[in-house]
Amino acid sequence: MPKRPTLTAPSFDPLVLDDLTPGRSDELRPRASLEGRSFTDISVDAVDLESAELTACRVSALRASTLGLRYAHLSELAMAGIDAPIWTTARGTWRDVEVDASRSGSIEAYESSWNGVHFRNCRLGFVNLRGSSLQDVAFTDCMIDELDVGQSKITRFAAPGTRIGRLLVEQSTLQHVDLRGADLSDIAGLNALRGATISSSQLAQLAPLLAADRGIDVSD
Helix, strand or coil, X not given: CCCCCCCCCCCCCCCCCCCCEECCHHHCCCCCEEECEEEEEEECCEEECCXXXXXXXXXXXXXXXXXXXXXXXXXXXXXXXXXXXXXXCCCCEEEEEEEECCEEEEEECCCCEEEEEEEECCEEEEEECCCCEEEEEEEECCEEEEEECXXXXXXXXXXXXXXXXXXXXXXXXXXXXXXXXXXXXXXXXXXXXXXXXXXXXXXXXXHHXXXXXXXXXXXX
């Protein structure tokens, strides 16, 4: 019997964010270059950081109608308590980013590059990562209404304790994708799940979807 390949979990480098300089809300602007800053308790109409660079920064307790991060480069960034109904983060590059206890109704992050990104205890509506490159990414203890990773290349992904209302994976390439700890209600693109690992209980739960995907009628 051939040996099963070893499943490799996402790996994250710990963030060390010491001696940060307090930042001002007016510094959060397009094409800004920010390093070693701490932004805390900010309430504004909207934040626009398009094409900005944030390195070794912390952002906490931020409230805005829109968080704009299109084309932004984020590295060694910790975000917590972000409350923004709309996140526009398409075509961004995120490396070593933590997002804790945050809320969003819509995250438009298509065609992005995420490496070492970890969401924890977040309430998210629609998360659009279509056409992205995702490596070492996890959603832990989150609630996600719909997660679209169609046409994406995904390496080392996990979702422990996370409830996903609908997962879209059409035309994706998966390696070391661990879905065993997730609560999955619906999956679109079942034929693209090659490279993913699910539990026996999930297999039983998804059996009707698998049968329908293969055109199988189930009748007792």
